[in-house]
Amino acid sequence: MAVESDIGAMAPVMAFALVGALGVGSQWVAWRLRMPAIVLMLVAGVLIGPVTGVFNPARDIGPLMGPMISIAVAIILFEGGLTLNFHNLADAAKGVRRLVFIGAPLGWLTSTLALRYGAGLSWESATVFGGIMIVTGPTVIAPLLRTARLSKRPAALLQWEAIVNDPIGALAAVLAFEVVLVMNTATTVNAAIMDLVIGITVATVLGILAGYGLARAFKRGWVPEYMKVPVLFALLLGIFGLSDYVLHESGLLAVTIMGIVIANANLPSYEELRRFKEHATVLLVSGVFILLAASLDFSALRQLDLRAISFVLLVILVARPLTVFVALLGSGVPYREQILVAFTGPRGVVLVAVAGLFGDRLIGLGFEDAPLIAPLAFVLVAVTVVLHGFTLAPFARWLGLTGADVPGVVVIGGSNWTTAFAEALKKAEVPVLMTDPNFGNLRGARAAGIPTFSGDILSEAAEQRLELISYATLVAATDNDAYNTLVATDLAPEFGRDSVFQVMRAKNDSARHQLPRTLGGRKFGVEETHRGLERMIADGWTFRITRLSEEYTLEDWRAKRPDAHLFARIGTNGAIKLIRKDEEVKPAPDVRIIALRPPGSDEPEQPAPVST
Structure with a gap:
């Protein structure tokens, strides 16, 4: 139960400073102790939020929190796309394609079934939430890979799957929600399908044009060196906002495609851009995790029962392994690597943020089980983050898929x-x-x-x-x-x-x-x-x-x-x-x-x- 605190509202500047200090501090302590950073950030956020009441994002930051998390997730996904150089994919390409084109739809189906029969949600809520659960969280995968030091191919499989499936999961949730909306409002099916097609098309076109245009401007010297990062940020935010205006959450797809285009444009200044973005992503991942953990409502968690445990177990032990094994069947990926990928599926920022958004929308449509979506998402994130944070490295070592024990x-x-x-x-x-x-x-x-x-x-x-x-x-x-x-x-x-x-x-x-x-x-x-x-x-x-x-x-x-x-x-x-x-x-x-x-x-x- 959260401790009632008589501490007044914290000044926004102090709140931002606290989030930054705790986020980066947790990553540094985790590095010193050789622990998963995500776990420490989760604990830190819960301690200052619901446990002590020192920091309440809704009270201390207010309406800025939602847009901040959306922009942070967009920048994180763009940085992920910026790492997806096709030359570096090499022998993991076939496995990644299967995890995206076969794994994403199959993961949607298996997650929906786990929600329906494990957590007991209605088909409508389970279908919307199941689409979001396609994602495996690049914000979580990247720090875990950095700590576990996996071999090149399984690391590439996990990283690419997480980054590419993140916007796909958000769009799957949009599709499912549009269908639910059609069933509960007067909106026509044709109009909903047309909106979805237009949104995806606009996001894809905007991402390609922005990436190609920026690469061309950089190559031709139209942007001076000292302005390249500011121009990149401004264009990134503009593309995200414009695409999101056409179809909510499609901005994630647009910025991911933009990052991929830039990554494969052979820019002379690519390394400087990528390293700067990596530093920004460390800050953003830290901040977003602290914010989400501090926003946890223990009263919402008390709504959950033992069925939540069966849901989490079904996702970890059945839905995820079944999806990966079927998707990689006949792919040529060694069986040991398939096992590692199948039992590594941590969820992260995008899942919690998008689940909270669509949970609120389903509540507005009158679904009685919709309030369970946000706490179920947080429980799944917390369990998978802690589980994979502590087990990925030893599990990979047991399978012989890490670097040498002695650097x-x-x-x-x-x-x-x-x-x-x-x-x-x-x-x-x-x-x-x-x-x-x-x-x-x-x-x-x-x-x-x-x-x-x-x-x-x-x-x-x-x-x-x-x-x-x-x-x-x-x-x-x-x-x-x-x-x-x-x-x-x-x-x-x-x-x-x-x-x-x-x-x-x-x-x-x-x-x-x-x-x-x-x-x-x-x-x-x-x-x-x-x-x-x-x-x-x-x-x-x-x-x-x-x-x-x-x-x-x-x-x-x-x-x-x-x-x-x-x-x-x-x-x-x-x-x-x-x-x-x-x-x-x-x-x-x-x-x-x-x-x-x-x-x-x-x-x-x-x-x-x-x-x-």
């Missing part, structure tokens, strides 16, 4: 010293991948049994073929300083700037050749150029692994090996951290260190064997 290292550049370093990483059981545009430079790595990729790490082929989710650290170490800087700068947003390293540049000490801190990667190990490291290996220097203990500490190792250069620290959990010169290293028992040691230093360091 690995990508080494860019094949040479004698990088091969020696990669061999040490492999011996320490740290996953390592070596890439080089020159096939011959990888000869030594292949002979040592190190996984390799011959090609440019920045190419589309690398993006499609490499499972980079298994790697958390990147080392740019070719003999071309300019290429190293390019790779480190381009991939820093993907790996994290603190996890991208670069071998020292040849002209690093020259003031005329020094680069800004925003370019390139961090230094590590001994401050030597690529040529210098090659010379050290040629002179007999070797990479060695040493395990520290309470009896043999880092200070003991430093005292005995003053000439050695520390390169990396491997924690007790197997995670590796590259070390800069003179950086303080946190010592601990059972921690291993990788160092480059001079010739003639291969004798044991202490009676107990600690080196390999």
Whole structure:
């Protein structure tokens, strides 16, 4: 039961600040604790809303809440469409088409049956709500995929299905509601069908024209760089509003199509736009979840009975698996991936927002069970978010569909010293991948049994073929300083700037050749150029692994090996951290260190064997 609070209405500015702080704060805490962020946001929203009464969106924000959520969902879906580059879909294309063209109608049917026989809703309410339940929630899927680190194809299947089916689910609800409206008003069937066709056509045309026009304007230089994001936002809001005016909720379809068109237009500034939109989406997802959770009405939940539990179980254990298995039958998608997709169906923002909207409309038409739609939607979202938030990663690991348990290292550049370093990483059981545009430079790595990729790490082929989710650290170490800087700068947003390293540049000490801190990667190990490291290996220097203990500490190792250069620290959990010169290293028992040691230093360091 909600706690009655005597706290007065919160100022709108303070309310927005609270929502932002809790949303982003929950995501940061979840990152630190390695927990699903959605779960923490849900808990935070419920605590400040119905539990304590500190924040009441209807009271503190008022009529702005509905439009804010609608615009936020539109921007989230546009960002989702902006990630749907057809070149990146690759071998998941057939599965996605089946999940959309077969899975969406079948999901509508199975969800409607679950609502009718599980929750006990009328056919009219079940049909409208069942259409909304087609969606699986890109606002939930994206954070879960980021945490679970799934393999490329199942991740693509889940992401594309969520994004493409979101507007389809909203439109299915519109269609069902129009039919219900026809049955309960004097509106003709022909008029309802005509409105629906016009709305979908207008949304599709507007999305294509807006995306194509914007891409053309950007390519021809009609919009300066500093205005590209503002122009994009203004056009996005305009297209959403115009399409939504023609047919309610069709704006979701329009902005999704607009995003897809832009994603496949090969814009030079595409990455900057996409990353900015990703940052905006993190803020919007956080805010919307806090708002919806804080708006929860416990009295509405008390209307539910045990049939709500049977409804949720039917959706998770029957409706969703049946839909996926039938849709992917004969698709060529491996059975393990089908199982993962079938039992991963979290619902999110769009479901709650659209369900609340159509629930109110059905109440207006006099359906007695319509007030149950909103609480049923929230219960389904809460259960699926918590369930999949905590089980997706271990379930995917059990199926063998995640990256390595120990985050690995990508080494860019094949040479004698990088091969020696990669061999040490492999011996320490740290996953390592070596890439080089020159096939011959990888000869030594292949002979040592190190996984390799011959090609440019920045190419589309690398993006499609490499499972980079298994790697958390990147080392740019070719003999071309300019290429190293390019790779480190381009991939820093993907790996994290603190996890991208670069071998020292040849002209690093020259003031005329020094680069800004925003370019390139961090230094590590001994401050030597690529040529210098090659010379050290040629002179007999070797990479060695040493395990520290309470009896043999880092200070003991430093005292005995003053000439050695520390390169990396491997924690007790197997995670590796590259070390800069003179950086303080946190010592601990059972921690291993990788160092480059001079010739003639291969004798044991202490009676107990600690080196390999």
